[in-house]
Amino acid sequence: xxxxxxxxxxxxxxxxxxxxxxxxxxxxxxxxxxxxxxxxxxxxxxxxxxxxxxxxxxxxxxxxxxxxxxxxxxxxxxxxxxxxxxxxxxxxxxxxxxxxxxxxxxxxxxxxxxxx
Amino acid sequence: xxxxxxxxxxxxxxxxxxxxxxxxxxxxxxxxxxxxxxxxxxxxxxxxxxxxxxxxxxxxxxxxxxxxxxxxxxxxxxxxxxxxxxxxxxxxxxxxxxxxxxxxxxxxxxxxxx
Numbered sequence: 001x002x003x004x005x006x007x008x009x010x011x012x013x014x015x016x017x018x019x020x021x022x023x024x025x026x027x028x029x030x031x032x033x034x035x036x037x038x039x040x041x042x043x044x045x046x047x048x049x050x051x052x053x054x055x056x057x058x059x060x061x062x063x064x065x066x067x068x069x070x071x072x073x074x075x076x077x078x079x080x081x082x083x084x085x086x087x088x089x090x091x092x093x094x095x096x097x098x099x100x101x102x103x104x105x106x107x108x109x110x111x112x113x114x115x116x
Numbered sequence: 117x118x119x120x121x122x123x124x125x126x127x128x129x130x131x132x133x134x135x136x137x138x139x140x141x142x143x144x145x146x147x148x149x150x151x152x153x154x155x156x157x158x159x160x161x162x163x164x165x166x167x168x169x170x171x172x173x174x175x176x177x178x179x180x181x182x183x184x185x186x187x188x189x190x191x192x193x194x195x196x197x198x199x200x201x202x203x204x205x206x207x208x209x210x211x212x213x214x215x216x217x218x219x220x221x222x223x224x225x226x227x228x229x230x
Contacts, residue, residue, distance in 0.1 A: 049217065110158060
């Protein structure tokens with residue numbers, strides 16, 4: 001089956017620093033990738049949708065200058081949390097849609113970000 | 117706007133008993149419907165989906181779900197629960213009319229006890 005990986009699986013950083021999270025589709029091409037944020041015991045909230053080679057579309061209330069998304073290739077998208085603060089601590093999950101199977105969406109294992 | 121409701125925050129079931137996790141949805145057109153399972157500190161694992169065809173969908177690990185258009189429901193079921201089924205379950209909907217986004221319910225914590 002289709003596999004999506006995320007790196008790192010967990011990261012601790014100091015307030016004010018930036019953190020980059022990678023999302024890769026390992027065995028398929030993903031024209032569209034999604035970034036979600038999940039707080040403890042809550043649902044997934046879509047942050048942004050990125051299409052390969054174009055700018056990401058951010059959901060209302062998500063700061064695009066704080067959460068930089070790059071989708072430079074059909075297998076890689078990155079989320080950079082800039083000038084991180086403790087309130088950015090969360091579980092970030094990426095998802096990728098298979099270009100050849102429009103209704104299939106595969107999820108990465110998630111990245112636990114803790115900002116101290 | 118599309119939405120999903122999972123009315124139960126938690127469902128408790130004894131091992132060996134049947135389980136049901138409820139989901140209702142709202143979309144402007146015809147839906148794609150999905151169930152995912154999440155274990156602690158892990159991403160989402162796909163269980164099953166309804167795209168078209170038979171209203172009863174069979175998925176992974178013995179789970180199944182029934183699409184009911186008149187009741188706009190897509191309840192998840194399993195005939196005999198296992199302790200290892202204990203996890204967080206999410207229902208999701210996508211409008212097949214061209215919308216790109218999956219909308220998730222709030223999740224239901226399933227606890228299966230011996």
